[in-house]
Amino acid sequence: MGGLKRIYLDNAATSWPKPDSVYDAVSRYLRECGAPAGRSVYAEAHQANQAVTAARASLAKFLGADDPRRVIFTLNGTDALNLAIHGLLDEGDHVVTTVVEHNSVLRPLRQLETCRGVKVDRVACNVRGYVDPLAIRRAIRPKTKLVAVTHASNVTGTIQNISEITAIAHEREAVVLVDAAQTLGYLPIHVGELGIDLLAAPGHKGLLGPLGTGLLYLRAGMERRIRTLREGGTGTQSDDDRQPQMLPYKYEAGSLNVPGIVGLGAGIDFLRMQGNRLREHHQQLTDRLIAGLIDIGGVRVFGPAEASERVGVVSIAIEGYDPQEVAATLDGAHRVQVRAGFHCAPLMHAALGTLDLGGAVRFSIGVFNTEADIDAAIAAVAEVAAESAAT
Template identity: 45%
Template structure:
């Protein structure tokens, strides 16, 4: 069996750039103390890791003040911070059918326990919203609009600039889940009127797992998700009011954040537009080849349309889990199958019963990866329809 063909970048990018491992080892060996918990040189060094990484993220997302970015362990934690830190009983939320459970479950929890109301707007087969329906969905008590920048099932890209404009005109805050777009699509929180931006470190930003963050507009004050030690204002029983300390209780993942810094530096050195173009071209090659297999159905935007590096598909009469299993065991190709933690999106495109196979490319995926995947699929399923 040949080398691993890794096509699961939508879950976690791999392999990481060598600079990421080097930065993490250096941090472990040289900055292994607690940031903000002492004035000795090692603690100060750990603090500099956080400051530099925050600054790079601010540059990437056009955030005017880096202190408005709080580090989290992942996008899920960031989404919970934004959702649970702002919404209260009686609030109305507008979301979409393409949302990941990291959005849906916190919203449903608050629906059950606090009495918020939620509308999940329908999307078409390509994963796009009708902005007129969005306009009409607002109520007098609409507090938040929240959506994924790109669907982790369909690869569709929502016009978050337009959505942000609408939310602002209606006086609602706008939260964006950038799990599938951070690092591969340009994001400007100011021009796009984004009040809360949740992002992972371990996907398109090329950092390690256990890293991520939340941009919080300076106009917002969130109730912290966690309370505890921050190394600042320790004499007070209340959580500090200063940012980012207010939202970063407990010891930070300095080693992981050092790796994230190296990952963001790599993204910036390549350029998000170049990464996006490279990934898009590979998805088009994959779609073209898959469409030659009888009985296959591709999900999301049609060929030639904008999308992120995600291609999900189903084959009539075939189990998605079995397809992924055979690709792994017989060809050493890593893809993902199932619900992808987004049942609403599956309902929207009629795959809730079958699930789907998802192949997703990253910044270092190659045409060889795609041709290997297509050759395997042709061997396995090229004659599947004829044999039935």
């Protein structure tokens, strides 16, 4: 492996590297503070509390949420999606979702369908991974309580039209849950303007926080409809053995992941300082990657070609080559690190026709990738594809 530089293109799984300010914030908290948040009154406990409050406020501002208490810290994106889905649905409810979803939406819904009599319709996408909002409209029934849709696919990067979907769902009084795992931090999201009722996202991908962080945003009033999935200590109303109903405590039982949350806060501050520059950089790199990959013989690129219709998640298949083998060769020979397989999105791979091919090879661009990284990845794929053509 010698002097080859590590080229990390697995940012859709978790972003790496993080800004220095994230490492510093986590390290400083662990070394100098180390106290729990919301529990005690000594100086360091107060500092921990302030740090969590500040991170929550930054996150709310970043999302365009008017009240920071509507942002709940969770363990990851999956935890936030489970809270929204299991917390909302009852026996007999109907849900509209799509085939482009991640298993963190599909599996809770399958579980409720199997064990609790919830009915689920999964709307198809077109060849580019786009779900027609009118198909969602057609799937909505009188008992539809929830429309659960991912903002951008973690396989093809395709961006869905959230404002049209929320308008359609709200005409029929359905709640809209948006899985923003692949968009928050990469695309501007204003929950009010998009009409989002519930937004779930990891803190460790586009928001640049550490693993073990995530969030659920709840529009005003949703807290009266979403049950808690776990109860416990919150540091508030401790003389009462019932779970507080006040936000955010209602949904934040147990000691918070303060090192993760202060890191997440630093990640958001970094993004806010960088502004549109990062977004433009991301789009340019995505364009560059797609243009390079499309030109390689034997390589099929999934999803839309236009960077404006997608985020920097790009999956490919190389004719005659198993995706796992491609990923192993890219890492082993070139230190290009990608993810191969089904990406926890079985219905999306079924829609793309890649289930029998072992899935696809996914490149996902992060804020610290460079043009040189992208060019190296393209050159590595070209070499693998040429070998496969020669054999």
